[in-house]
Amino acid sequence: MKHVLVIGAGPAGLTAAVAAADAGARVTVLDSGTGPGGQYWRHLPPERPSRREARLHHGWSEFERLRERTERDGSIDVVTEAQAWAIETTGGATVHALIGPSDAAGREALALEADSLVFATGAHDRTLPFPGWNLPGVFSAGAAQALAKGERIAVGRRAVVAGAGPFLLPVAQSLTATGSTVLGVYEAARTPALAKGWLPRPWRLLSSARKGGELAGYLAHHLRHRVPYRLGRAVVEARGDGRVEEAVIARLDADWSPIPGTELTVAADAVCVSHGFTPRLELPIAAGCEIGPDRFVTVDDDQRTSVDGVWAAGEITGIGGVDAALAEGRVAGHLAAGGDRSAIGPARRRRRASADFARRIEAAHGVRPGWTAWMREDTVVCRCEEVAYGALLGTAAATEQGSLRSVKLTTRAGLGICQARMCGRTVEELTGADPSRAADTSDRRPLAAPVRLGDLAGLSSKDDPQKGEH
Amino acid sequence: MSSIVPFESDPIRPAEPRCLTISVDGERIEGLRGQSIAGILLAQGRTAWRTTVAGRERGVFCGIGVCFDCVGTVNGESDVRLCLRRARDGDTVETQDDSEEDTR
Incomplete structure (x- = not known):
C-alpha cells in the first residue's frame, strides 16, 4: 500500500487526503495549526463549541464532510500541531517534523517516510x-x-x-x-x-x-x-x-x-x-520543486511538480480561491496515490476553469508600482529589523552590484526573525532585485520553519549517534 | 480597542465557555479554554505587548504565525508566537522588551 504524505490541512490538503485514501493509499496529513481547516476554514477550537458556527463560513458543510471523513477513515491520520521543518527527496521522501505546542522547546521529533508527497501549504496575505x-x-x-x-x-x-x-x-x-x-x-x-x-x-x-x-x-x-x-x-x-x-x-x-x-x-x-497573497514556498523549495516566473510552484495538468513523487495543490500553485484548491487537491491526492487519471476528469476540468479566476484577480488587483509614492524616508519597510525606506534606498543606490543579498547584509532588511516572510518581496521590488536569480530571491530560507537552536542540536546528535560520545 | 464577542450575545450561539487563568508579567488574567495567549490579551483590550529594539510597541500583526511581531516569553521560553500558542491554565507569560538587549 502506498503511503501519501500531505502537508497542510486546508481545503486543498483535506481534499487531497480523502482522494488519496479513496484511491487506496495510506495517508498522513501534517498541519501546523491546532485543528484542520487551514486559513479558509479557520474556526473555533473544540473547547468552544457553538451551534451556528457555519454562519461565519462559506462551504462549511464541505469542511464538515471532509473533517468527518478524515476522522472516521482508519487509513487517514491527521497530525495537528505538526511543524514540518526539513525535507529530503532522494530515494523516496522523508519529512522531518516537530510535534507539539508552537515554538515550545523539546517537542517530539518525527521523521516520516512516504512514497509520495502532496504540498498544500497555502499562502499568507501580503x-x-x-x-x-x-x-x-x-x-x-x-x-x-x-x-x-x-x-x-x-x-x-x-x-x-x-x-x-x-x-x-x-x-x-x-x-x-x-x-x-x-x-x-x-x-x-x-x-x-x-x-x-x-x-x-x-x-x-x-x-x-x-x-x-x-x-x-x-x-x-x-x-x-x-x-x-x-x-x-x-x-x-x-x-x-x-x-x-x-x-x-x-x-x-x-x-x-x-x-x-x-x-x-x-x-x-x-x-x-x-x-494580495504570498505563497508559502519553504517546503516545496526545500524539496527542490521548480518555482515558476510567477513565483508559484510549477505544476503540470496533473498537479505534478518538477520533482518525482511530489505534487502540489491550492494557493502555492496560484491564487485561485477555494474552488481551485478543492479541484487541485482532488487531482493531486488521487494521482499521488497511484490512481488512474480517467477517474478524475471533472476535477481536472474544474481546475482549468479556476486558473482563469486566478488570472482575473491578478489583472484586476495586482500590485502597481506607484504605491511607493506614499512612502516617506522614515517609513519602516522591514518590521523585524526596523529598516526605514530612505536607508534601504540609499544603500541599494550605493551598492554597485545591486544584489539583494548585499543590500540585506548592509541594511539587515529581511534578516530578522520572520526571515523576510513579511517584507521580502517588497524589499526585492524596492531594490530592483531580479528574483529569478538565486542571490536576489527572498524565498530561499535555511530552515523551512523556525526551530529552536537547542532542538536543532538535539536532533543532529540523534542523527549522528557518535556525537554524544565525545 | 480590541474585545471579544460576549458569548451570551454571539449569534453563532456558543456553549458557555470554560475559564482558565494565566499570569502576564505577574498579573493574573482570566481567559477561555481554547484561546491563544494573544487572544486572551486582545480580549482584555491590549493591542501591544512587545517592545522592539528601537523602543516601539507591537502586538499582533499577521495573526497566523508569519510576522513574529507578537512574540513573548511563555513559561521561561522566549520568542513564542502568542497568536499560535494555545493558553494552558497556569501559563506564565512575560512580555518581551527587546530594547533592553542593546544595553545588556
Whole structure:
C-alpha cells in the first residue's frame, strides 16, 4: 500500500487526503495549526463549541464532510500541531517534523517516510508598507479575519479595511460579525482595472459558479450593513500616539500613486490592510520543486511538480480561491496515490476553469508600482529589523552590484526573525532585485520553519549517534 | 480597542465557555479554554505587548504565525508566537522588551 504524505490541512490538503485514501493509499496529513481547516476554514477550537458556527463560513458543510471523513477513515491520520521543518527527496521522501505546542522547546521529533508527497501549504496575505503600518492597531486583513473566525475577537470598534482583491470583502464581513463597525472597504484597483480583469469572457465565470455565489453573498452583506466599498483608494497613513487613532485615505491613480489633495482622515482604532497573497514556498523549495516566473510552484495538468513523487495543490500553485484548491487537491491526492487519471476528469476540468479566476484577480488587483509614492524616508519597510525606506534606498543606490543579498547584509532588511516572510518581496521590488536569480530571491530560507537552536542540536546528535560520545 | 464577542450575545450561539487563568508579567488574567495567549490579551483590550529594539510597541500583526511581531516569553521560553500558542491554565507569560538587549 502506498503511503501519501500531505502537508497542510486546508481545503486543498483535506481534499487531497480523502482522494488519496479513496484511491487506496495510506495517508498522513501534517498541519501546523491546532485543528484542520487551514486559513479558509479557520474556526473555533473544540473547547468552544457553538451551534451556528457555519454562519461565519462559506462551504462549511464541505469542511464538515471532509473533517468527518478524515476522522472516521482508519487509513487517514491527521497530525495537528505538526511543524514540518526539513525535507529530503532522494530515494523516496522523508519529512522531518516537530510535534507539539508552537515554538515550545523539546517537542517530539518525527521523521516520516512516504512514497509520495502532496504540498498544500497555502499562502499568507501580503501587506505593502505605509507610514504608521507598524503602529499597534494596524493588522493584516488576514489577521482580522483569523481572529474573528478563530477566536471571536474584534480587533477594533471602528475598523477600516483596505488593500486590493476580493479577499477584502469577507474580511469586512467577518469584522461586522464580531460587532465592529466597518467604516469602509478601500480597494486600490480602479474601475478600468476591475473591468479588464472581470468583464472579458464573463461566461467563463459561470464554471466557477460557487465563487460567484460567494462574492454575491459578500456584496449583499455590504448593502445590508451599508459598508461603503470605494475603488481607487488606499490607506496612505495610519496615525496615533502609540497606537492607531486615525487612518488617512487617499484616491489613487491607475498606477496606485496617491493623488495629492484627495486625503481624507477618519477616526479608527483598527486598520486592516492586505494587497494580495504570498505563497508559502519553504517546503516545496526545500524539496527542490521548480518555482515558476510567477513565483508559484510549477505544476503540470496533473498537479505534478518538477520533482518525482511530489505534487502540489491550492494557493502555492496560484491564487485561485477555494474552488481551485478543492479541484487541485482532488487531482493531486488521487494521482499521488497511484490512481488512474480517467477517474478524475471533472476535477481536472474544474481546475482549468479556476486558473482563469486566478488570472482575473491578478489583472484586476495586482500590485502597481506607484504605491511607493506614499512612502516617506522614515517609513519602516522591514518590521523585524526596523529598516526605514530612505536607508534601504540609499544603500541599494550605493551598492554597485545591486544584489539583494548585499543590500540585506548592509541594511539587515529581511534578516530578522520572520526571515523576510513579511517584507521580502517588497524589499526585492524596492531594490530592483531580479528574483529569478538565486542571490536576489527572498524565498530561499535555511530552515523551512523556525526551530529552536537547542532542538536543532538535539536532533543532529540523534542523527549522528557518535556525537554524544565525545 | 480590541474585545471579544460576549458569548451570551454571539449569534453563532456558543456553549458557555470554560475559564482558565494565566499570569502576564505577574498579573493574573482570566481567559477561555481554547484561546491563544494573544487572544486572551486582545480580549482584555491590549493591542501591544512587545517592545522592539528601537523602543516601539507591537502586538499582533499577521495573526497566523508569519510576522513574529507578537512574540513573548511563555513559561521561561522566549520568542513564542502568542497568536499560535494555545493558553494552558497556569501559563506564565512575560512580555518581551527587546530594547533592553542593546544595553545588556
